[in-house]
Amino acid sequence: MTERYVGRNVYKVDAQDKVMGKAKYPDDIYFDNMLYLKIKRATHPHAHLRRIDISKAVKLPGVVKIITADDIPQVKNFGLIIKDQPVLVGIGQKMRYMGDALAIVIAETKEIASKAVRLIEVEVEELEVISDPLRAMEKDAPLIHKDGNILATHYLEKGDIKKGFAEANVIVENEYRTTFLDQVPLQVEAGVGIYDEESGFIKLWVASQWLHDTQADVAQSLGFPKEKIRIIQPVIGGAFGKKEDISVHIHLALAAIATKRPVKLTYTREESMIAQSKRHPFIIRVKTGATKEGYLTAWQAEVIGDTGAYASSGPAVVHKGMYHCTGPYNVDNVKGVAYTVYTNNTYAGAMRGFGTTQMAFAYESQMDILAHKLGIDPAQFRLQNAYNIGSSTPNGQILTHSVGVKETIKKAAEIAGWKGGLR
Amino acid sequence: MKKQGRGIATIMFGFGYGEGFPDHAIASAEIEEGGKILIRTAAADVGQGVLTIITQIAAEVLKVKPEAIRIIPGDTHLTKNSGSSSATRQTFFTGNAVKEASEGLLSNIYHYASIEFRSNHVELGIKDGYIFRNDNPKNKLSYWELAERVKERGDSLKAEASFFPRTDIPDPKTGQGKKVYVAYTFVTQVIEVEVDTDTGIVEVLNVYTAADIGKAINPKNVEGQIEGGTVQGIGMALMEEQVIKEGITLNPDLTSYLIPTSMDTPHFATLLVENEDSEGPFGAKGIGEPATIATTPAIANAIYDAIGVRIYHLPITPEKILKALKEENKRGNKEGF
Incomplete structure (x- = not known):
């Protein structure tokens, strides 16, 4: 059957509005009588907040209100998987990274709000800053959250790893490291909020990768029924994982409730990079065994993922990386452990590939190193180990359909003019 | 050098959340006034093109031009959960939900048209938003005319569908599972x-x-x-x-x-x-x-x-x-x- 529209290069339905400048991104939304927010952020990556003095800031002409944790005792923590992130850090509580919010400044203009932020005085009691996940895992390391610095541990075990390495003629063992990355969407975190006193509705215009999940998190944090939080999706200027987490949402809602006026908050790029999620840096220790004929026999991986100050997607990201540790290759014997570790760095969350991007750097380097050691063409080495229908993944999932991996190796080699004599 | x-x-x-997470997408398709077919989904287009993909799928199934498809802008109060635009899942999840909702709408178009034309389903033909009896293609009804007739009967031309595939929670000690992704x-x-x-x-x-x-x-x-x-x-x-x-x-x-x-x-x-x-x-x-x-x-x-x-x-x-x-x-x- 020939399709008329599926499989065809139909023009993108949103292209014209974007090209013509008609598309409304969050920062393009204006209301009359609108106020602007700026956030006072942590002054130290790991410290108890002892005093916050807003007296000078609040006197600045044009400042309408400043909200601190004292004003919102009913508001709860938020977070995608674990609710470990405070909306505002209160007196006696801890700031855990430089993006933690201490106060919401509401003013007639952005400039006044920025100026007022600088007039807020903060006193802290500094704690040891843990920037290295290996330090965080040590027994004597101070706890960033009360339940320990290792947020999650996941395991992988298939076959018999000892037997697998015993069968190997060549074993390659290496440590790979990746770094913090920013998703760098063109559009930084931004939004507009309105509170309707009569109906008790909060309306938010904030770009979000998952409207209904964000709605639920905002609602539970504010103690509102879910249906009273309405989120309207503006045009989104890129996300790559960075717009999964709460950013401006709850601060906008609180400011709208407090002032009964429309409010807007747009991060600076600097603020976006410091306060909002990152790609997890991974430490990957990997050991791979193969026979002299070039067939994989054993694969062992240990992963340490730095999830920074808050969980975000971390408990899902790090082990998803481990679950992909062998790449698309048949290996009967697999063993792995993945640690998701808190530090005082900017929190890490979702970014394109969700842990498997970091892992691919390790497994595809290992495959290359092995191919060279064995004297087998790297494309051929991949091809002879690649999955078929019936192959089993590191999770022991049997692939029953849609396994075109060998064809991708052959076709990529073909269009690249790869000279290796693929069989 | x-x-x-x-x-x-x-x-x-x-792809998809997998690991036993209740990952799913809901979508609906309805004939709306003004010559459009309305698709409701909360799938976020972050630039990757999901709105275009959905438009193509709906147009294909419903046999109309892509221009006839209107997708409601994402809104928690006008759409149901479509899951996140992450995990490489929207084409697969929301694409399937939209395909199924479109098929549901198409089935209803056949159902009501067969009443209007006093025919059975195999005698009906569809082209570019019109439905007719194959033995008399000139006597045709547009989807929108049909929707009016259906409305007079106290019903409406629409369908909702979801895609909710099962995955398994991996064993916590070994990570093993039958269908993890x-x-x-x-x-x-x-x-x-x-x-x-x-x-x-x-x-x-x-x-x-x-x-x-x-x-x-x-x-x-x-x-x-x-x-x-x-x-x-x-x-x-x-x-x-x-x-x-x-x-x-x-x-x-x-x-x-x-x-x-x-x-x-x-x-x-x-x-x-x-x-x-x-x-x-x-x-x-x-x-x-x-x-x-x-x-x-x-x-x-x-x-x-x-x-x-x-x-x-x-x-x-x-x-x-x-x-x-x-x-x-x-x-x-x-x-x-």
Whole structure:
């Protein structure tokens, strides 16, 4: 059957509005009588907040209100998987990274709000800053959250790893490291909020990768029924994982409730990079065994993922990386452990590939190193180990359909003019 | 001296949330006044093109031009949950939900038209938003006229559907499970680079990609994803790093945190492997994340091929290359470990 529209290069339905400048991104939304927010952020990556003095800031002409944790005792923590992130850090509580919010400044203009932020005085009691996940895992390391610095541990075990390495003629063992990355969407975190006193509705215009999940998190944090939080999706200027987490949402809602006026908050790029999620840096220790004929026999991986100050997607990201540790290759014997570790760095969350991007750097380097050691063409080495229908993944999932991996190796080699004599 | 090299990388990506998470998407299709068919979904278009994909699927199933499809802008109060635009899942999940909702609407169009035309279903034909008896195609009803008649009967022409595939929670001790992810996308890239051994600067010259995506709903869009993902991968491989020392970010701006520009963009050749054998709509699988994953290792392997040194810590900056070359010269020519 020939399709008329599926499989065809139909023009993108949103292209014209974007090209013509008609598309409304969050920062393009204006209301009359609108106020602007700026956030006072942590002054130290790991410290108890002892005093916050807003007296000078609040006197600045044009400042309408400043909200601190004292004003919102009913508001709860938020977070995608674990609710470990405070909306505002209160007196006696801890700031855990430089993006933690201490106060919401509401003013007639952005400039006044920025100026007022600088007039807020903060006193802290500094704690040891843990920037290295290996330090965080040590027994004597101070706890960033009360339940320990290792947020999650996941395991992988298939076959018999000892037997697998015993069968190997060549074993390659290496440590790979990746770094913090920013998703760098063109559009930084931004939004507009309105509170309707009569109906008790909060309306938010904030770009979000998952409207209904964000709605639920905002609602539970504010103690509102879910249906009273309405989120309207503006045009989104890129996300790559960075717009999964709460950013401006709850601060906008609180400011709208407090002032009964429309409010807007747009991060600076600097603020976006410091306060909002990152790609997890991974430490990957990997050991791979193969026979002299070039067939994989054993694969062992240990992963340490730095999830920074808050969980975000971390408990899902790090082990998803481990679950992909062998790449698309048949290996009967697999063993792995993945640690998701808190530090005082900017929190890490979702970014394109969700842990498997970091892992691919390790497994595809290992495959290359092995191919060279064995004297087998790297494309051929991949091809002879690649999955078929019936192959089993590191999770022991049997692939029953849609396994075109060998064809991708052959076709990529073909269009690249790869000279290796693929069989 | 400038040295060229070539590297290969093959990757897999298990898409959807998987792992037993109740991952699903809900969508609906209805005939609305003004000559449009309204699709309701909360799927976020972050630039990846899901709204275009949904439009194509609905137009295909309902046999109307894409212009006749209107997708309601995302709104928690006008749409139901479609899950996140992440995990490479929207084409597969919301695509399936929209396909099924469109099929539901089409079935209802047949149902009510067969009443209007006093015919059975096989005697009916459909073309460009009109339904008619095959023995008298001139006597036709548009979907919108039919919707009016249905309304007079006290009913409406619409359908809602969802896609909710089962996955298994992996065993916590072993990570083993029967169906941990709904399916896997596979990508192979061959990348050619040129390394300047005096400056350590790497230029990515050519990128050859073959991607097993089941079926491309919109081939140009898939190529766009692959090119964008590859450029993001070039950033990860060669230049990007948010430097956080003692909790403080030292480069929180785009003058000191470098990302690739159009000047860093290589030449692309892309081939799509389409076996149409996935459970996605028309056999499609997702490409969003897999598009970026092979790039970094393919570049690392190409650099090794060019200069015989391997860098284990990303990003592979000129400084690291020069340092590694220096150490390599001291040691003699062996693989770097």
